[in-house]
Amino acid sequence: MTTIKFDNSYAKLPAVFYAPQALSPTPDPKLIKLNEGLATEMGLDADYLKSAAGIALLSGGDAPNSATPIAMAYAGHQFGGWSPQLGDGRAVLLGEVITPDGARLDLHLKGSGRTKYSRGGDGKAGIGPVLREYILSEAMYALGVPTTRTLGAVTTGEDVFRQHSEAGAVLARVAQSHIRVGTFPLKSFSTTSFLNAVKKDFLRADEVPTTAPSLRANRRFVSTAFLSIRSRSFGSSRAVTAAILNPLGWSVSRSLWE
Numbered sequence: 165m166t167t168i169k170f171d172n173s174y175a176k177l178p179a180v181f182y183a184p185q186a187l188s189p190t191p192d193p194k195l196i197k198l199n200e201g202l203a204t205e206m207g208l209d210a211d212y213l214k215s216a217a218g219i220a221l222l223s224g225g226d227a228p229n230s231a232t233p234i235a236m237a238y239a240g241h242q243f244g245g246w247s248p249q250l251g252d253g254r255a256v257l258l259g260e261v262i263t264p265d266g267a268r269l270d271l272h273l274k275g276s277g278r279t280k281y282s283r284g285g286d287g288k289a290g291i292g293p294v295l296r297e298y299i300l301s302e303a304m305y306a307l308g309v310p311t312t313r314t315l316g317a318v319t320t321g322e323d324v325f326r327q328h329s330e331a332g333a334v335l336a337r338v339a340q341s342h343i344r345v346g347t348f349p350l351k352s353f354s355t356t357s358f359l360n361a362v363k364k365d366f367l368r369a370d371e372v373p374t375t376a377p378s379l380r381a382n383r384r385f386v387s388t389a390f391l392s393i394r395s396r397s398f399g400s401s402r403a404v405t406a407a408i409l410n411p412l413g414w415s416v417s418r419s420l421w422e
Contacts, residue, residue, distance in 0.1 A: 165212040168221070170259030171268070172232040180350055182234040183280040185256045189225035190332070192321025196291075197298065199315050202338065206315070207264040213316065222336045223318045224256055224276025231258045235279035238346030250346065251281030254289060257342060270342050271315065274335040288324040294333040301337075312339040 175182065195214060203210045212218045220226040227233060237251040255274045262268055274297075275289025298314040305313055320332035 165215060165218075166209040167212060167217070167228045168208060168230070168261060168271075170228065170230040170232070170271070171262055172230075172259045173268075174236070174257065174260070174270075175232040175234050180237065181347065182236050182257075183251065185233040185235045185279055187224055187227060187233055187256070188277045189220070190223045190320035190322065190334075193219050193223035193225060193318050193334075194321070195219050195222070196295075196317040196319060196333065199302070199313070202313055202315055205263065206261050206269060206338070208261070208315075219318055221258070222273070222316050223320055223334045224273045227258050233258055235281055236342060236344075236347075237281065237350060238344045239349045240344075240346035248350070252279055253282040253285050254279070254287040255337075268340070270337075270339050272337045272339065272342055274337055275320075275332070276334050286324065288320075288322075288332050289334065290324050290326060290330040291319060291333040292330060294335045297335055297337075312337050314338070 198210060198213055200210045203213060213222065217226070221228070233256045235252040235255065236257055237249065239246075239248050239250055241247065242250065254276070255272055256276050256279065258271045258273065260268045260270055275294060276287070278285070278287035294317050298317050301311050301314050304311045315336040315338050317336070318334050320334060322332045323329045324332045
């Protein structure tokens, strides 16, 4: 069995973009479902992911030494007001997997526990929302809608409490990037500085848009940013959000970049 070797280009950006995150073992993690087709596309060993070590990774309890777990920061409007500092309150980026065809894919764990940005939350996720996102993301992918995908889902062996008690779970989410629109207006870091940092340390130089026309033409950069916009009215379904926003992305990008 072969473990996962991560690259960690996002963790090389200035510290304003993220907070280092210690992993926390869960009481009794068990695999619900592994997306073996996606694992193959990513060049990952499905037998490893089904093993105790792989399940510990998918649950956010442990990771190979090559991983650099971080919680990503961003800014935006929340509850009707501007918040200059937000972030992943229940998600951890383990790192990036370089696929056999050279693509770079994030492995991001949702529901793995508290982070610097959790505020009063517990950082956990229930099995219901995890399964819904798994089904919706893979359904939208099958329909040809660009979206995040799901590598796997695990239960944690503990209960979480929302409107009622339900089994805790973690979703292992995959995307080209988890850059948000809210990444750009982070307090004390300008958009220009961000693009310069990204050009140097994150994206390949030929992929970084520096003008509105090149931004509109850059499918990877724009799609990954807009896929991560969160819509309260559609809950956790990034796929639905993407289906609505992708056709509007070019006009929105012009207002941001010109």
